[in-house]
Amino acid sequence: MKADPVAITRGLVRCRSITPQEGGALAYLQGLLGRAGFAVHRMTFAEPGTVPVENLFARIGERPPNLMFAGHTDVVPPGNETAWRHPPFAGEVANDALYGRGAVDMKGGIACFVAAALDHLAARDGEPREGSISLLITGDEEGVAVNGTVKVLQWAGERGEKFDHCILGEPSNMEVLGDTIKAGRRGSLSGTLIVSGRQGHVAYPDRAENPIRGLVTLIDALQAPLDQGSEHFQPSNLEFTSVDVGNPTVNLIPGEARARFNVRYNDHHSQTALKALIERRAHSAAAGRVRYAFEWQPSNADVFFTTPSPFTELAVAAIAEVTGRRPQISTRGGTSDARFIKDYCPVLEFGLVSRTMHEVDECAPVADLVALTEIYRRIIDRYLG
Numbered sequence: 609m610k611a612d613p614v615a616i617t618r619g620l621v622r623c624r625s626i627t628p629q630e631g632g633a634l635a636y637l638q639g640l641l642g643r644a645g646f647a648v649h650r651m652t653f654a655e656p657g658t659v660p661v662e663n664l665f666a667r668i669g670e671r672p673p674n675l676m677f678a679g680h681t682d683v684v685p686p687g688n689e690t691a692w693r694h695p696p697f698a699g700e701v702a703n704d705a706l707y708g709r710g711a712v713d714m715k716g717g718i719a720c721f722v723a724a725a726l727d728h729l730a731a732r733d734g735e736p737r738e739g740s741i742s743l744l745i746t747g748d749e750e751g752v753a754v755n756g757t758v759k760v761l762q763w764a765g766e767r768g769e770k771f772d773h774c775i776l777g778e779p780s781n782m783e784v785l786g787d788t789i790k791a792g793r794r795g796s797l798s799g800t801l802i803v804s805g806r807q808g809h810v811a812y813p814d815r816a817e818n819p820i821r822g823l824v825t826l827i828d829a830l831q832a833p834l835d836q837g838s839e840h841f842q843p844s845n846l847e848f849t850s851v852d853v854g855n856p857t858v859n860l861i862p863g864e865a866r867a868r869f870n871v872r873y874n875d876h877h878s879q880t881a882l883k884a885l886i887e888r889r890a891h892s893a894a895a896g897r898v899r900y901a902f903e904w905q906p907s908n909a910d911v912f913f914t915t916p917s918p919f920t921e922l923a924v925a926a927i928a929e930v931t932g933r934r935p936q937i938s939t940r941g942g943t944s945d946a947r948f949i950k951d952y953c954p955v956l957e958f959g960l961v962s963r964t965m966h967e968v969d970e971c972a973p974v975a976d977l978v979a980l981t982e983i984y985r986r987i988i989d990r991y992l993g
């Protein structure tokens with residue numbers, strides 16, 4: 609009997625695993641995978657200043673090649689639950705779609721690769737004939753992502769686990785299943801620009817120094833294009849997200865002004881070079897007349913690109929056979945846990961259609977769940993022979 613990705617998605621959606629709560633979702637997978645013969649490990653990671661988060665690692669087979677599927681069971685909050693046509697944690701099927709928070713991002717994706725692995729094993733007396741299948745599931749993706757994938761990979765590395773390729777089941781498609789596979793992500797870097805002045809009475813501007821004037825000059829200079837894009841990436845972009853003076857008084861020139869920004873950058877830059885470029889631009893715009901400083905936030909999101917390989921071709925072929933579409937290979941969108949996995953093995957992202965993710969009435973068409981399971985099963989079958 610074939611594994612049912614709709615039933616597994618429903619089982620996961622019914623667990624209220626609002627980030628960083630486990631909500632029973634990992635326990636549910638542990639039961640399912642354990643019964644299928646996987647060696648399942650559960651681990652909780654913690655760090656000062658963060659909440660402890662539960663994770664799961666499972667493997668079946670001992671030999672290489674080791675194909676990893678990765679994902680997260682935590683979900684963003686549902687918002688006002690009465691705004692949902694179908695309750696966010698019920699997993700109801702209506703109009704040929706399964707409704708619920710996480711149906712798309714990404715309990716549905718996990719259900720599909722679990723079902724595909726179970727089908728692969730069932731056709732081979734319960735054991736991979738060659739190689740291994742590993743599953744890395746975290747409860748810390750929608751939050752700060754410090755006690756999740758990055759630490760499970762370290763833990764696995766210390767145990768001597770080796771990975772050959774990975775599919776991350778994030779919702780990669782834009783409009784229809786099969787339109788997009790992701791093979792890289794831009795980097796992300798955040799900082800604060802602080803301009804100092806001298807506080808004073810607005811009626812005597814000659815005795816004060818208004819930092820807002822300097823801040824405006826620097827903001828203007830830093831918004832200039834960073835590049836024209838690269839072969840695989842969109843142009844880098846620096847976006848100011850907040851300008852803060854915090855001055856409630858009408859007749860006071862403030863002593864300091866700040867602006868926060870985030871840069872999404874492509875493979876023309878490294879984090880170090882990008883900081884240097886931004887500081888050079890500020891230096892030249894300040895022309896010795898503006899006193900300023902940068903505060904950079906630590907970032908664990910470097911740009912990366914997964915070079916096309918036979919593995920990419922294998923995945924693209926499986927997608928094309930099942931959906932009739934040859935997916936575009938893209939690097940758009942925000943960061944994902946692929947930024948950690950890429951340090952261990954080549955990683956591609958392919959999952960459901962992202963259209964309703966994080967929205968009220970998030971839902972996955974039943975036909976997509978069935979087709980995605982078929983795509984994953986073909987990838988496993990061919991990868992492991």
Ligand SMILES: [Zn+2]
Nearest residue numbers: 713714749778
């Ligand atoms: Zn996600």
